Structure formats: C-alpha cells, structure tokens
Amino acid sequence: MTSAPPLIAFQHVSKSFDGRAIKAVDDVSLDVTEGEFLAIVGGSGSGKTTLMRLVNRLIAPNSGKIIIASEDVAQVDPIELRRRIGYVFQSGGLFPHMSIADNIGITPRLLGTPPREIAARVDELLDLVRLDRTQHRDRLPHELSGGQRQRVGVARALAAKPRIVLMDEPFGALDPLTRDALGDDYRALHRGLGLTTIMITHDMTEAILLADRIAVMRSGKLLAEGTPTELSESTDPYVGELLGTPRRQAERLQMLLPKDDAARSSAP
Amino acid sequence: MSLFSDPRWSDALGHLPDYLGNHVRVSLAALALGLIMSLPLAIVARHRPVLRGALLGLASIVQTVPGLALLALFYPLLLALAALSLQYLGASFSAFGFLPAVLALALYSMLPVLRNTITGLNGVDPALTEAAQGVGMTPRQSLTMVELPLALPVIMAGIRTSAVWVIGTATLSTPIGQTSLGNYIFAGLQTQNWVLVIFGCVAAAVLALAVDQLLALIETGIRLRSRVRTAIGVLGIAALVIATLAPSFAHSGTRIVVGAKTFTEQYILAALMSQRLQAVGLPATTRQGLGSSVIYDALASGDIDVYIDYSGTLWANQFHRSEILPREQLLTELKTTLAKANITLFGELGFANAYAIVMPRAKAQALGIKTAADLAALSGNMTIAGDYEFFSRPEWAGLKTAYGLSFKTQRTMQPDFMYAAVASGEVDVIAGYTSDGLIAKYDLVVLDDPQHAIPPYDAIMLLAPKRAGDETLRAALQPLLGRIDLPLMREANLRAAGNDATSSPESVARWMWEKIGKK
Ligand SMILES: Nc1ncnc2c1ncn2[C@@H]1O[C@H](COP(=O)(O)OP(=O)(O)O)[C@@H](O)[C@H]1O
Ligand SMILES: [Mg+2]
Numbered sequence: 001m002t003s004a005p006p007l008i009a010f011q012h013v014s015k016s017f018d019g020r021a022i023k024a025v026d027d028v029s030l031d032v033t034e035g036e037f038l039a040i041v042g043g044s045g046s047g048k049t050t051l052m053r054l055v056n057r058l059i060a061p062n063s064g065k066i067i068i069a070s071e072d073v074a075q076v077d078p079i080e081l082r083r084r085i086g087y088v089f090q091s092g093g094l095f096p097h098m099s100i101a102d103n104i105g106i107t108p109r110l111l112g113t114p115p116r117e118i119a120a121r122v123d124e125l126l127d128l129v130r131l132d133r134t135q136h137r138d139r140l141p142h143e144l145s146g147g148q149r150q151r152v153g154v155a156r157a158l159a160a161k162p163r164i165v166l167m168d169e170p171f172g173a174l175d176p177l178t179r180d181a182l183g184d185d186y187r188a189l190h191r192g193l194g195l196t197t198i199m200i201t202h203d204m205t206e207a208i209l210l211a212d213r214i215a216v217m218r219s220g221k222l223l224a225e226g227t228p229t230e231l232s233e234s235t236d237p238y239v240g241e242l243l244g245t246p247r248r249q250a251e252r253l254q255m256l257l258p259k260d261d262a263a264r265s266s267a268p
Numbered sequence: 269m270s271l272f273s274d275p276r277w278s279d280a281l282g283h284l285p286d287y288l289g290n291h292v293r294v295s296l297a298a299l300a301l302g303l304i305m306s307l308p309l310a311i312v313a314r315h316r317p318v319l320r321g322a323l324l325g326l327a328s329i330v331q332t333v334p335g336l337a338l339l340a341l342f343y344p345l346l347l348a349l350a351a352l353s354l355q356y357l358g359a360s361f362s363a364f365g366f367l368p369a370v371l372a373l374a375l376y377s378m379l380p381v382l383r384n385t386i387t388g389l390n391g392v393d394p395a396l397t398e399a400a401q402g403v404g405m406t407p408r409q410s411l412t413m414v415e416l417p418l419a420l421p422v423i424m425a426g427i428r429t430s431a432v433w434v435i436g437t438a439t440l441s442t443p444i445g446q447t448s449l450g451n452y453i454f455a456g457l458q459t460q461n462w463v464l465v466i467f468g469c470v471a472a473a474v475l476a477l478a479v480d481q482l483l484a485l486i487e488t489g490i491r492l493r494s495r496v497r498t499a500i501g502v503l504g505i506a507a508l509v510i511a512t513l514a515p516s517f518a519h520s521g522t523r524i525v526v527g528a529k530t531f532t533e534q535y536i537l538a539a540l541m542s543q544r545l546q547a548v549g550l551p552a553t554t555r556q557g558l559g560s561s562v563i564y565d566a567l568a569s570g571d572i573d574v575y576i577d578y579s580g581t582l583w584a585n586q587f588h589r590s591e592i593l594p595r596e597q598l599l600t601e602l603k604t605t606l607a608k609a610n611i612t613l614f615g616e617l618g619f620a621n622a623y624a625i626v627m628p629r630a631k632a633q634a635l636g637i638k639t640a641a642d643l644a645a646l647s648g649n650m651t652i653a654g655d656y657e658f659f660s661r662p663e664w665a666g667l668k669t670a671y672g673l674s675f676k677t678q679r680t681m682q683p684d685f686m687y688a689a690v691a692s693g694e695v696d697v698i699a700g701y702t703s704d705g706l707i708a709k710y711d712l713v714v715l716d717d718p719q720h721a722i723p724p725y726d727a728i729m730l731l732a733p734k735r736a737g738d739e740t741l742r743a744a745l746q747p748l749l750g751r752i753d754l755p756l757m758r759e760a761n762l763r764a765a766g767n768d769a770t771s772s773p774e775s776v777a778r779w780m781w782e783k784i785g786k787k
Binding site for chain 1: 395396398399400401402403404405406409413414417418491
C-alpha cells in the first residue's frame with residue numbers, strides 16, 4: 001500500500017438482505033488508491049456485486065462507512081454521486097430504445113451538457129473504445145455484437161469523465177478473443193485517463209492479467225487482498241485453489257506454446 | 269340494388285355530421301379524461317401491491333356494471349351535485365347529456381389502461397431500471413426516459429382497447445341525452461328500421477377502427493422513431509376532432525330541444541313537434557331515446573324544452589301516487605303538481621296510451637274472454653309478456669289484486685317483439701299499449717278493465733319552465749292539442765312500424781299533419 005490517502009475506502013461495511021437472513025457483505029474493510037486497478041474475485045453469490053453497488057449508493061450499508069475522496073458517501077446526494085462514477089453493468093445494461101449515441105451521451109445529458117458538446121464527446125468516446133463513428137452512432141443496441149455492446153457500455157461509463165469506474169463482470173459473457181482484446185483496450189484507457197477502477201470478475205486469470213491488486217471474497221467476507229505476487233504467498237486454501245487454475249493454464253501454455261512469448265507484446 | 273337506393277340511407281346520412289360529431293367528442297373527451305386519471309394512478313400503484321389490487325379490483329367492478337346502467341347512474345348523481353352547487357356556489361351545470369356520458373365512459377375506459385400500464389411498467393427488465401439509476405437518473409427521469417418508453421407498446425395496447433370500448437359504449441349515451449351514433453341504433457330498434465340500426469353499428473365500428481389504427485400509427489411512430497408516422501397519427505386524430513367540432517359551432521345558438529322517450533310513438537310526436545316549430549321559423553332539434561326517468565328531470569332543468577308524457581306515468585312513477593283518480597280529476601291534480609315545479613301542462617293531445625291486456629282476437633273469442641276479469645280463471649295456465657318496466661309498475665300490482673290474476677310465467681320483452689310473440693302464440697297475453705298500431709296489424713283485442721285498475725294515460729304536452737311564456741312556441745304547438753285521436757295515433761304507429769321508405773318518424777309525422785289539417 002502506498003502512503004497517499006485512499007480514494008475509496010470501505011470501513012467495516014456490512015449489508016444483509018431479507019431481514020438479515022442473508023449476509024451479502026460481512027464486515028469488509030478495503031482501501032483503493034487513486035489510479036489503482038483493483039479486481040474483486042470470488043464465486044457466485046460471494047457478495048461482489050453487493051459490495052460494488054454500495055459504492056455509488058445503489059444500496060445503503062447496514063453498518064460501516066464508505067469514503068470517497070475523504071467524503072462519506074452517505075452524506076453525498078446519491079444522484080450526483082452516481083453521475084460522477086462510471087458504472088459498467090454485468091449484462092451491459094444498454095437502453096434498448098436509445099441509439100448508441102444516446103446511450104453513450106446519457107450521463108452528460110442528465111448533467112445538462114449542451115447537445116453539441118455531447119455529440120462531440122460521443123464521437124470522441126467511440127474512437128476511444130475503437131468503434132467506427134459513422135457506422136455505430138445511430139444504431140440501436142440490438143444491432144451490435146456482444147463485444148461491441150460492451151465497448152459501448154465502457155464508453156457510456158466514461159462519458160461524464162469520471163475519476164472512478166466500477167465494472168461488474170464486464171467481459172464475462174464474451175468469447176475469449178474479444179474478451180482479451182477488450183481487457184487490453186480497457187487497461188490502456190485506465191492508464192491513459194488516470195482512472196481508478198474496480199472490476200468484478202470470477203476469472204482469476206483475467207484478474208491477474210489486468211489488475212494491479214486483487215481482493216478475494218467468499219461468503220460476504222474479504223478473504224485476502226494484495227498484488228498477484230502477494231496473493232501467491234497466501235496460506236489460505238481457497239486463495240490457493242483460485243490461483244491453481246491460472247497456474248495450471250500457464251504451465252500448460254508454456255509447455256504447448258514455448259515460443260509464444262515473442263508474439264505477445266502487451267506486457268510491459 | 270334497391271337496398272342502396274332506399275331513401276332511408278340518405279335520411280341516415282343527413283344525420284351523420286351531428287351524430288358522428290357528438291360521438292367523437294364524447295368518446296375522445298372520455299378517453300382523455302380516463303387517461304388523465306389512469307396513467308398517474310397506475311404509475312403510483314405499480315410498486316404498491318395493496319393499492320394496485322384495490323384499483324384493479326374497483327376498475328374491474330366498474331367494468332361489470334352494464335354500460336347502460338353506469339351511464340344512467342351518473343345522471344341522478346350529477347343532478348344532485350348540480351342542485352348542491354346551485355345552492356352553495358350559486359352556479360349550476362347541466363347534468364344532462366355530455367357530462368354524465370363523459371364521466372361514465374371515462375370510468376369505463378380505465379381498466380385496460382390501468383392494467384396495461386402497470387403490467388408494462390412492471391415488466392421492464394430490472395437490470396435496465398438499475399442501469400437507469402446507475403447512470404444517474406432520478407426516479408422521475410428513469411420513468412420518463414426508460415420505463416415509460418419501454419412499456420409503451422403494452423400501454424398503447426391498453427389505450428387502444430379502451431378507445432374501442434369507449435367508442436362502442438358511447439352508443440349507449442343516447443338515453444341520457446347525449447347525441448351519439450347510438451341515436452341511429454335506438455331509433456332503428458324502436459321503429460324496426462333495420463337500415464338505421466345497421467348504419468349506426470357500421471358507423472361506430474368504422475370510427476372505432478379508424479381511431480385504433482391512428483393510435484397504432486402513433487405507437488409505431490414513437491417506437492421506430494419515425495416522426496412521419498407519429499405526425500400522421502396525431503394529425504389524423506386532430507383532424508377528426510376539428511372536423512367534428514366545426515358543424516357544431518355553426519349550429520350552436522338557442523335552439524328549441526324536443527325530447528322523446530324510447531319508443532316509436534314518441535319519435536313520431538317529437539318529429540311532429542319539431543316540424544311545427546320549424547314551420548314557424550323556430551330552430552328546433554330533437555333529443556331522442558331519453559330514458560323515462562331522465563326526460564322529466566331534463567325538462568325541469570331546462571335541458572329540453574318540450575316533450576309528450578302520459579298522465580298515469582307521471583302520476584305513478586314521477587310523483588309516486590298510488591290512488592287511482594278519474595281522468596279529469598287526475599289531469600287537474602297533475603297540472604297543479606307540475607306547476608309547483610314550474611312545468612306547464614300545455615294540454616292533452618287527444619288520445620291515451622295506457623297499458624292494457626292484449627290477446628289475439630280469435631283466441632279471446634274462442635275462450636269467451638272479454639275483460640280482464642274473464643281472464644282470471646284461466647290465467648294459471650297462461651304466460652304473460654310485458655315490457656322492461658311493466659311488472660315493477662303499480663298498474664301490474666293493481667291489475668293482479670283487482671282481478672285475482674296469477675300467471676304461470678311472466679316474461680319481459682322488447683315492446684316491438686311482444687306483439688309478434690302473442691300473435692304467434694309464443695305467449696298467451698301481453699301487457700300492450702292501447703295506441704299501438706300493431707294491435708290492428710296482428711288482429712289483437714284490448715281486454716276491458718271494468719274496475720279501472722289501470723289509471724288513465726292521456727298523452728299530454730309539457731313545457732319547460734323557461735318556455736312557459738314563449739308565445740311563438742305555444743302558437744306553433746297549439747294546433748296539435750286535442751287533434752290526435754286514438755285511431756290516428758294507432759295508424760301512425762302502424763305506419764312507423766313498417767319497414768319501408770315512408771316509415772321514418774319524419775315522414776309519418778308529415779302524414780299526420782296532413783290528416784290533422786284535413787279534420
Ligand atoms: N436485492 C437483493 N435481495 C436479496 N438478496 C440479495 C439481493 N442482492 C443480492 N442478494 C444476495 O446476496 C448474496 C450476494 O449476492 P451478490 O452480491 O450479487 O453476489 P455476486 O455478485 O458475488 O455473485 C447472494 O446470496 C444474493 O442472493
Ligand atoms: Mg454479481
């Protein structure tokens with residue numbers, strides 16, 4: 001951890017549903033530094049989405065606090081908070097009745113940005129997520145492929161120039177090639193725009209490849225967190241199990257494709 | 269083809285601008301009011317299960333009330349409200365025609381809109397409402413920018429259903445004094461003029477289809493973001509409204525409104541009075557097919573200016589008097605009672621239209637029946653038919669006690685079918701009307717009432733309070749008083765029961781005037 005104050009801090013946050021019968025998030029404390037790319041990994045139902053929805057107040061915690069830029073989010077107007085945090089939804093969440101341009105420009109429009117500026121911004125964002133302007137601007141979401149739709153989702157999250165982007169399994173439903181390309185592209189954007197990103201994934205390999213730091217959740221609890229290297233030193237059996245898959249994949253790939261290293265040049 | 273060269277088509281066509289215009293206005297006003305009530309209610313109720321259940325339950329109950337009854341119920345309700353408002357606010361409004369029709373139809377229109385709006389909004393993918401929240405929409409923005417547009421097809425389907433219902437049901441607003449395409453249907457049914465019935469039904473159906481298609485155009489226009497489609501749809505509806513408003517603006521002014529109840533004789537007499545008024549240059553229109561209980565109140569409150577009622581009907585039904593007085597005395601008493609409500613009993617026409625027990629002449633002779641008393645011994649094995657109100661009227665109670673009548677079965681029928689039923693032997697006797705032309709046509713006899721169990725039913729002309737001193741009007745209608753005897757009225761009724769070109773109330777009224785003039 002760096003010594004700078006965290007941009008996002010979870011402090012003993014808990015959230016239960018159905019009259020406390022389900023503890024979706026259980027006493028989680030976690031800091032995210034400005035500019036960091038954090039991945040949250042865990043099985044289905046482990047509380048990842050719930051933890052993320054707490055950040056922009058789509059739901060409120062039962063106890064604990066979430067601090068963003070030294071402000072308790074409970075004290076901030078939720079509408080205003082959501083407009084300055086980008087959110088990429090698990091299923092895309094594009095509005096089917098709005099054109100791609102309208103989808104991307106929605107948050108600036110809510111903020112009252114003049115239409116001319118929105119149009120310019122939309123074009124800029126289409127470039128940024130590598131979609132052809134003229135070809136996609138006026139289409140409806142259902143006319144795009146899954147990968148293109150997720151690119152639009154990313155563009156929409158970035159439209160109001162947020163400092164923070166939250167992504168809930170953004171590439172989960174895509175084929176491996178598209179997913180890889182999108183992941184790399186997003187990683188570049190994250191760095192280029194100086195974003196702070198929290199990304200949920202159930203895929204440890206993806207987390208290792210994209211994130212600076214990884215938080216592991218299980219049954220609502222934060223089980224472990226740290227850089228991939230730090231995690232690999234963990235003695236927790238579940239963390240070990242999660243790391244087992246990428247390890248095996250790496251070994252097998254190493255064995256089967258020994259000369260592949262030269263072709264892949266994205267790693268720094 | 270002779271069917272289309274029939275002059276009744278052009279007669280019917282002549283009324284079209286008036287009837288259609290009124291129909292469109294009352295339907296669209298009701299639909300708009302219904303939407304203004306239903307949409308916000310549905311939006312408020314969609315996340316509140318208890319409220320939602322209560323609303324949909326209420327709307328369903330309203331739906332089960334027959335359209336005619338719902339419309340009729342609004343009339344006394346508004347009449348009471350109008351009286352209250354006059355007393356406390358010093359201003360009154362007309363409880364007749366447009367207002368009760370619009371309110372009742374608006375209530376009627378609510379169920380499909382409520383149900384479809386709630387279903388449509390609740391059917392929006394929760395992932396999308398969460399996305400709306402996530403991108404920073406307020407609940408209101410989420411509703412207008414995401415939920416309503418996505419629910420639009422379902423909501424529009426509800427609006428279209430409700431438009432078709434309202435346009436269809438609006439035909440039933442004729443009896444409460446709202447002119448509509450129902451005027452064709454009611455008049456046609458009463459005078460057995462099927463051309464009119466078909467004309468009215470087809471016109472209402474075409475109107476319903478047209479509005480439905482225009483709404484569909486608006487819906488696809490919005491959904492496919494086609495400005496052209498939306499514009500055509502909106503312009504179509506606007507054109508309909510403007511086209512139907514134009515003639516009524518030209519017409520408006522102080523016209524004399526002649527009322528008519530829901531049977532043939534009334535249609536003829538109303539036509540006759542209108543023609544007399546028009547002959548002296550007074551602008552007159554008729555409001556036909558008014559319910560028996562509506563028409564008197566309409567006259568008292570000045571919504572209509574003149575109509576024909578029957579002494580016994582007013583006596584028993586309007587003033588709830590049960591004693592049976594001799595003819596002259598009843599008229600005198602009635603005149604005083606009416607005067608208290610500022611209504612003028614202008615005079616008698618010269619015939620009575622009373623209820624009477626009627627049966628085929630041959631059968632009566634074979635069984636040796638001449639009077640109601642003769643019937644008593646045989647009635648245990650007989651079936652009697654009467655109109656919709658007869659068996660709940662005091663006359664029926666009076667007849668039963670006076671002669672000890674007790675029938676095996678009693679059936680309720682549309683008056684015009686009753687005569688055919690007794691002639692064919694389907695029923696044994698009927699409670700008919702003494703002035704009905706069908707008595708002669710089917711060779712029926714009217715049984716005597718030696719104990720005067722049935723009160724006199726002299727046809728009398730009543731004038732609204734504001735017309736009491738209108739000398740031109742009085743002079744125009746005076747020639748009808750005392751000039752219409754029972755044979756003339758019977759023949760007129762028989763002519764109108766015919767099914768040919770000369771059987772319209774207007775032509776029968778003209779024929780009557782010729783006869784009156786010759787006397
Ligand atoms: N709105 C909700 N109401 C009730 N239970 C919920 C709700 N949201 C999540 N849960 C429950 O909380 C737990 C954690 O869910 P979630 O955060 O979606 O898990 P993950 O994203 O890791 O799959 C699950 O048991 C889920 O069923
Ligand atoms: Mg999840």
